[in-house]
Amino acid sequence: MSEKLSKSVYQLKVTLKGTKPPIWRRLLVPADLPLGKLHEVLQLVMGWENYHLHQFISGGRFFGMQDGEFSLDAEIEDENQFKIKDLLSAEKETLGYEYDFGDSWDHKIVLEKILPAEDGQQPPRCIKGMRACPPEDCGGIWGYQELLETLSDPKNPDYEEMLEWVGGEFDPELFDIGRVNKQLALV
Template identity: 40%
Template sequence: IWRRIHVYQHVTFVNLHLTLQVVMGWLHSHLHLFEVQETLITDNETLAEWSSKGVDEVDARLMDHVAEIGSLFRYEYDFGDSWNHELVLEERLPLESGRRYPYCVEGGGACPPEDVGGTFGFEAFREAMANPRHEAHASYRTWYGGPFKPHAFDAARVNRHLQRGYTWRNYLVVPALATRPSFTPKAAEQWALIPKKAQQQLLTSTYCPHCQGTTTLVDYSGRYVKGDVLLEGRCGRCGQHTKRLVEIG
């Protein structure tokens, strides 16, 4: 089971985690961590619970921890089932004009179901689902909700999820991630004064008057307005235009 993706080099590890959830097909319902050499990168709650020294994924950027082509690092999802993913930085590429990032280039193999019981449980599940005469076939099929196609993967569908949000059974698992941010020079200068963690919080806590709730701002741009920065973009849930004014100083 593999995926090849393009991401911004400055992507934060929290957004890389969300990207991996979408491109793999996970449901963002368990804890996770990254391990880069001997550095643990995850959310602050997990670090506090484990009393571990590590790096908050909201602030950590890929380019600051994974620099060399060929670098390997690990992503673990669901500490019970223990799904380990090996990640490798294959190459650096110029940005494609008009392309939204993150972007899934290609991949293969269907994602295991959530809570299937790790690698051994997944093998038992696959064996039973492949044989209608297997004693556990009916119960597994009912639990899963239909047939399982072990080699199925649709990159175009994944990219739609990255652009519009990842929904499972009418539940929004991950908001839209793929963006094409652009700022006027003065707005970019002012935006850079805001800490990365605060930037992330601003982008993920924008009010959408159409949804009448908090959303993530995607495909956003920034303009300098009387000393402040006006962010304008699309709602990560409904896709409608929305904006917020960020007061500087």
């Protein structure tokens, strides 16, 4: 891998597959960010809470956690042994990211641009995004659609229960980039 690519910043677009209208984020990350750290960044920018297992998928290979707590399948390679630049090296290349194997939140990560690193630039940071992330454990894409339908109809018999479950309010259109970037500054 070239020295130039190591010092580059990647502009990535992360889209939660199956959502209409789409839920997505655009972010800047160092090209040499380990996949384990990318997972932490994705949790923050998407709004997940890191309650579940995850994996990255590239070219038929799987990358995930490999530590004493979890005994993962031998076919899953240690995500901390790979950097983003090891899997994405040209614009328009893609990487899969699955979070929560039960709800199966599948994300498509596209390398949109390779930018030169600038002095003082402090990636990772989110530069744009649309719509709120679905709440944890809401049942995948189908469960999320059902949740939105229930919350849009106060006469629905499950409305009060679901409203309480999401914490009293949920705006599917809300994405607070300022809050996300404050959290990213701590990564």
